[in-house]
Amino acid sequence: MRHPADLHHNDRPAARRNLHSRRTPASFVPLRPLRMALPLLAVFAAGSAPATPPLDETTRQLLVEAVEAAAAVDFYHARCRGDQSGRRMENLNKLLVSKLRITVLSVQDDLFPERSYRRTQQRLEDDFVALLLNAGGCASAKDSDLPDSLRDRYDARIEAIHALP
Structure with missing residues (x-):
């Protein structure tokens, strides 16, 4: 097996060579549903508990x-x-x-x-x-x-x- 420093740029595996490909990795999580849910979560969190505890x-x-x-x-x-x-x-x-x-x-x-x-x-x-x-x-x-x-x-x-x- 050859040392990685001896590899020519064309000899590298495809995943490392093509860093800017349009293919998404398996660990990609779409952010659009998360972005849509954040304002809704903020509304529920703000309405569910008062910022300060009620004082007698x-x-x-x-x-x-x-x-x-x-x-x-x-x-x-x-x-x-x-x-x-x-x-x-x-x-x-x-x-x-x-x-x-x-x-x-x-x-x-x-x-x-x-x-x-x-x-x-x-x-x-x-x-x-x-x-x-x-x-x-x-x-x-x-x-x-x-x-x-x-x-x-x-x-x-x-x-x-x-x-x-």
Whole structure:
């Protein structure tokens, strides 16, 4: 038997020589029926299960309170401590995505009375500014129990979300 490198191009088997033939291989799967079925499958998949699980009223209220608590702690840290990280809101978002497959923005859009995350965020900031002014500003708030109460409120909501089924 000759070595394949010694073969002349005319000596090669027909299957290897004729790469651009019109004949279809045995493993060919026609795509036309698959292309026609994909939109139908997408319609059934979209209608069969909701994107987010249905939430009862208690869970909805818990999510609203958790977003409010996270925003208050982050606003305190941003205004009075110079920490712009927004860590509590990010941690809450990670928890909500992993536990309930929803985001903080979707909670703000769907569960808050404003029905708009931008208006919700503005209201939360305005509410915090009013709270901070009632506490006497950052200097007085640091000396009061406000930071601890904000953090305790946030931690309680996070634990409650962890406890959800």
